[in-house]
Amino acid sequence: MENTEKTYTWMALVDSTPRQVDLTGNASLAEAIAAALQAEALVDPSKIACSEGSCGACCVRVDGERLLSCLAPAWRHFGARIETAASWRATDLPMRLAQAGAVQCGFCTPGLVVALGDLADHGVKPKTEAELADLLQAHLCRCTGYQQLLHAGLAWLNEQENS
Amino acid sequence: MTIAGESSPALRDGLAKARGEVAFGSELRVAGNLFAIALRSPFGHAQLLDVDAAAARCAPGVVAVLTPWDLSAPDVPGDLFYDQPLSRRPALSAEALHVGAPVVLLAAETLAQAYEALRLLRPNWLELPGQFSLEGALSQGGAAEALPFGAVHWQQGDPQAIFAQAAIVREDILRTSTVQAGALEPYWALVEPTAQGGFIVHNGVAAPFELRRQMAEFLGLSLQQVEVRCPPVGGGFGSRSDDLAFLAALLARHCQRPVRMQLQRSEGWLAGRVRHGAQLRVRSALTQQGRLLARELEVWYDTGAFADLGPYVVLRALRSLALYPAEHQRFIGHLLRTNKPVASATRGFGNPQATFAVEVHNARICKQLGIGSLEFRQKTAIRAGAINPSVGVVDTQTGAFVPKGARISSSALPWCLQRAQQGLEEAITHLPACAPGWLRGQGVAAAMHTTGKGRAEVSTAEVFWTPGLLRVRSGATDQGGTGVASVLAQIAGQVLGEPPEAIVVELCSTAAELADSGAHASSRTFVAGAAVWDACQLVLARRKAGEPGELSARSAWHPDGNAPPFATCAAVVDVEPATGLCQVRWMGLGVDAGRILNPRQALGQVLGAAMMGLGFALYERLDFTADGRLASLSVADYGTPRATDMPPIDVWFAPSVEESHPLGVKGIGEIGLMPVAPALVNAIEAAIGRPLPGLPATPESVWRACRGEGGTCT
Numbered sequence: 001m002e003n004t005e006k007t008y009t010w011m012a013l014v015d016s017t018p019r020q021v022d023l024t025g026n027a028s029l030a031e032a033i034a035a036a037l038q039a040e041a042l043v044d045p046s047k048i049a050c051s052e053g054s055c056g057a058c059c060v061r062v063d064g065e066r067l068l069s070c071l072a073p074a075w076r077h078f079g080a081r082i083e084t085a086a087s088w089r090a091t092d093l094p095m096r097l098a099q100a101g102a103v104q105c106g107f108c109t110p111g112l113v114v115a116l117g118d119l120a121d122h123g124v125k126p127k128t129e130a131e132l133a134d135l136l137q138a139h140l141c142r143c144t145g146y147q148q149l150l151h152a153g154l155a156w157l158n159e160q161e162n163s
Numbered sequence: 164m165t166i167a168g169e170s171s172p173a174l175r176d177g178l179a180k181a182r183g184e185v186a187f188g189s190e191l192r193v194a195g196n197l198f199a200i201a202l203r204s205p206f207g208h209a210q211l212l213d214v215d216a217a218a219a220r221c222a223p224g225v226v227a228v229l230t231p232w233d234l235s236a237p238d239v240p241g242d243l244f245y246d247q248p249l250s251r252r253p254a255l256s257a258e259a260l261h262v263g264a265p266v267v268l269l270a271a272e273t274l275a276q277a278y279e280a281l282r283l284l285r286p287n288w289l290e291l292p293g294q295f296s297l298e299g300a301l302s303q304g305g306a307a308e309a310l311p312f313g314a315v316h317w318q319q320g321d322p323q324a325i326f327a328q329a330a331i332v333r334e335d336i337l338r339t340s341t342v343q344a345g346a347l348e349p350y351w352a353l354v355e356p357t358a359q360g361g362f363i364v365h366n367g368v369a370a371p372f373e374l375r376r377q378m379a380e381f382l383g384l385s386l387q388q389v390e391v392r393c394p395p396v397g398g399g400f401g402s403r404s405d406d407l408a409f410l411a412a413l414l415a416r417h418c419q420r421p422v423r424m425q426l427q428r429s430e431g432w433l434a435g436r437v438r439h440g441a442q443l444r445v446r447s448a449l450t451q452q453g454r455l456l457a458r459e460l461e462v463w464y465d466t467g468a469f470a471d472l473g474p475y476v477v478l479r480a481l482r483s484l485a486l487y488p489a490e491h492q493r494f495i496g497h498l499l500r501t502n503k504p505v506a507s508a509t510r511g512f513g514n515p516q517a518t519f520a521v522e523v524h525n526a527r528i529c530k531q532l533g534i535g536s537l538e539f540r541q542k543t544a545i546r547a548g549a550i551n552p553s554v555g556v557v558d559t560q561t562g563a564f565v566p567k568g569a570r571i572s573s574s575a576l577p578w579c580l581q582r583a584q585q586g587l588e589e590a591i592t593h594l595p596a597c598a599p600g601w602l603r604g605q606g607v608a609a610a611m612h613t614t615g616k617g618r619a620e621v622s623t624a625e626v627f628w629t630p631g632l633l634r635v636r637s638g639a640t641d642q643g644g645t646g647v648a649s650v651l652a653q654i655a656g657q658v659l660g661e662p663p664e665a666i667v668v669e670l671c672s673t674a675a676e677l678a679d680s681g682a683h684a685s686s687r688t689f690v691a692g693a694a695v696w697d698a699c700q701l702v703l704a705r706r707k708a709g710e711p712g713e714l715s716a717r718s719a720w721h722p723d724g725n726a727p728p729f730a731t732c733a734a735v736v737d738v739e740p741a742t743g744l745c746q747v748r749w750m751g752l753g754v755d756a757g758r759i760l761n762p763r764q765a766l767g768q769v770l771g772a773a774m775m776g777l778g779f780a781l782y783e784r785l786d787f788t789a790d791g792r793l794a795s796l797s798v799a800d801y802g803t804p805r806a807t808d809m810p811p812i813d814v815w816f817a818p819s820v821e822e823s824h825p826l827g828v829k830g831i832g833e834i835g836l837m838p839v840a841p842a843l844v845n846a847i848e849a850a851i852g853r854p855l856p857g858l859p860a861t862p863e864s865v866w867r868a869c870r871g872e873g874g875t876c877t
């Protein structure tokens with residue numbers, strides 16, 4: 001068969017750095033942000049687990065809005081500002097989660113960092129762990145049983161200054 | 164010296180993971196690696212008559228298409244059951260014995276190209292009849308036995324005679340479902356040929372040295388020609404023992420290029436390993452006052468298409484029988500073959516199913532005789548110093564299990580029972596009353612597990628010390644943030660008096676030749692921790708003797724025994740009989756895992772295990788159609804608990820020390836799972852006053868039970 005390989009060049013501002021990704025294959029136009037991010041990164045802070053929008057591992061913020069990047073087509077967000085967990089490296093959130101025992105295998109963690117970081121940016125201060133559990137309904141964690149995560153997340157959110 | 168408990172600042176790699184700086188295996192690429200996928204059987208049992216691969220072979224980017232006729236693929240050796248190769252299986256076969264069985268392998272330059280080419284394959288299938296349910300296999304009698312010697316069996320005394328005359332005889336039959344470990348990271352393997360004709364296997368396995376042994380045999384190479392490396396794993400739970408590394412190795416050898424193979428999450432339900440669905444029969448003879456005279460446990464575990472680790476898994480059911488000693492006891496463990504995905508190791512290793520059945524049976528006995536659950540367990544459960552009959556060997560000619568006479572080296576189970584009961588009483592007084600139309604029930608359960616597999620356990624460590632720099636090298640792996648590196652650092656740091664920042668821990672590949680039997684059966688602190696401790700003691704002795712320069716030592720540790728950890732769970736559940744809905748209001752776990760070295764990590768292990776127990780109890784189930792296909796492939800439908808499903812959970816660690824171990828520790832990774840499902844079901848049964856058929860206790864199952872129907876439970 002003749003090589004009918006298509007290439008689609010996608011660009012986005014990922015954690016404040018412009019990144020250009022060449023996506024190949026007939027389906028390249030339909031590629032999701034998650035796959036595009038992973039295509040060229042050595043370490044991609046957003047993780048791909050279920051690829052069907054059920055687990056939250058791939059959660060990133062796109063132009064200020066939380067999205068499951070395994071479902072969001074890359075082309076629709078061409079040139080977008082994408083924030084992965086790397087955007088919260090300078091905050092104390094990662095350390096707080098690690099210290100609380102909220103990180104075991106850590107595969108769910110970057111997505112949760114984005115979710116919690118986004119809640120903080122919106123000034124969300126849940127009153128109870130149950131309230132925070134509702135807000136994190138999109139996220140699965142198979143390791144921790146959630147308790148240490150909710151505990152640390154609740155405390156951290158309530159300490160944040162309103163922006 | 165003893166190692167003091169401390170929750171070190173973070174899991175060694177926890178911070179890096181939270182900062183998104185850790186690359187997991189599923190992100191691993193090596194220069195020029197091909198992407199492989201398999202054509203997998205859509206049928207429960209079928210023969211691939213032929214496959215037209217012409218279009219796929221010349222599709223863009225395709226480098227190889229391997230059909231069962233293109234290569235004489237050797238068998239995957241599988242683990243040995245004692246010395247028997249009972250889990251040998253074909254790597255690639257035209258006869259697909261279960262849905263998802265690989266029949267054609269394909270490698271291409273990009274993943275997208277591999278998928279495009281997969282669609283061009285034209286398989287010609289002949290669907291075959293098969294055994295697609297445990298019920299079906301049960302009705303076949305001995306024909307479905309997966310083991311050449313039939314059932315594993317053990318007897319002490321004469322239970323039949325006691326059953327014939329006892330005042331009270333009760334029998335319960337319960338079911339548990341096939342479930343998935345459900346680790347978040349997809350399953351993957353990457354195999355690279357080396358310039359010397361060997362292979363480097365990157366795979367998130369629990370037991371890299373065992374994989375090296377099998378891979379060397381599979382490829383006809385020496386052990387030195389195969390290196391197994393384990394990058395960080397996004398959850399293991401024992402389940403990362405699929406055949407992907409072997410399939411990738413076939414392609415890597417054929418193409419002489421690195422090959423990575425990864426399952427889509429939905430494929431993972433098919434091709435990954437699952438927990439055995441089971442039927443369990445428990446029969447007890449008692450006096451009117453509730454003294455246990457005789458007990459019989461017969462289990463039927465659905466191993467799917469291949470035995471894999473099934474023979475060992477089914478043996479682990481013995482723990483639940485051994486927990487309540489009676490003079491007369493009998494165990495019969497069947498491993499049944501069906502045309503379903505392969506069941507193997509999954510957190511708890513055969514014990515969750517049996518503990519569920521025995522503990523629900525115990526609760527029903529207590530109800531029938533009007534005795535307290537706590538009192539019955541306090542009186543009946545095994546004590547420190549007693550012989551633990553569940554430790555032994557199987558005669559692979561006859562299937563007879565022969566206990567070794569091992570004794571329970573420590574038990575704080577009485578403390579755990581007492582603590583759980585106290586917690587239950589406190590919880591009941593604090594919980595708001597249940598809603599109108601809802602009923603509240605309380606349940607308790609206990610469990611005994613194992614630390615290590617009780618044979619051939621080993622871990623090797625090397626320690627290098629100069630003032631201010633302590634380097635620890637271990638052959639142990641970390642199966643997904645179980646905290647092995649942290650605890651090894653803690654042990655070494657305390658023995659040699661170095662702060663955390665002076666300590667480097669390397670979990671090495673097999674090339675370092677630090678033999679380690681694997682991260683299974685809650686055993687790494689017990690085995691690898693002791694190896695590090697021992698090596699540090701050697702360094703300490705040399706330091707005290709005034710030796711100059713860098714001091715180093717090596718230790719290969721073979722533990723003595725398998726110190727059983729214990730746990731109890733108490734639970735409060737509200738049930739709405741009109742709908743069958745259940746709401747877990749509270750759970751408390753008392754845990755005897757010996758000395759707790761890192762309280763926060765230990766708590767995380769118990770909470771995570773409790774969550775898996777809750778999923779097993781109420782939600783999780785792989786549903787199969789009557790012809791052996793999976794009824795649902797989505798993660799969303801499977802029923803992994805979310806944060807909103809979790810009740811408040813209290814965990815209490817018993818002030819316990821395991822005397823047989825230099826650090827006083829026992830296993831922590833699995834024990835928290837075992838008592839959860841029976842405690843929850845006991846609470847539900849107490850609420851509705853009727854028996855449930857088994858797991859999961861879905862609203863449908865509870866609703867039917869409320870109406871007096873037997874209910875369904877697949």
Ligand code: FES
Pocket residue numbers: 047048049050051052053054055056057058059068069070071
């Ligand atoms: S990978 Fe996107 S939601 Fe699971």
Ligand code: FES
Pocket residue numbers: 102103104105106107108109140141142143144347397398644
């Ligand atoms: S820490 Fe493993 S999935 Fe959350």
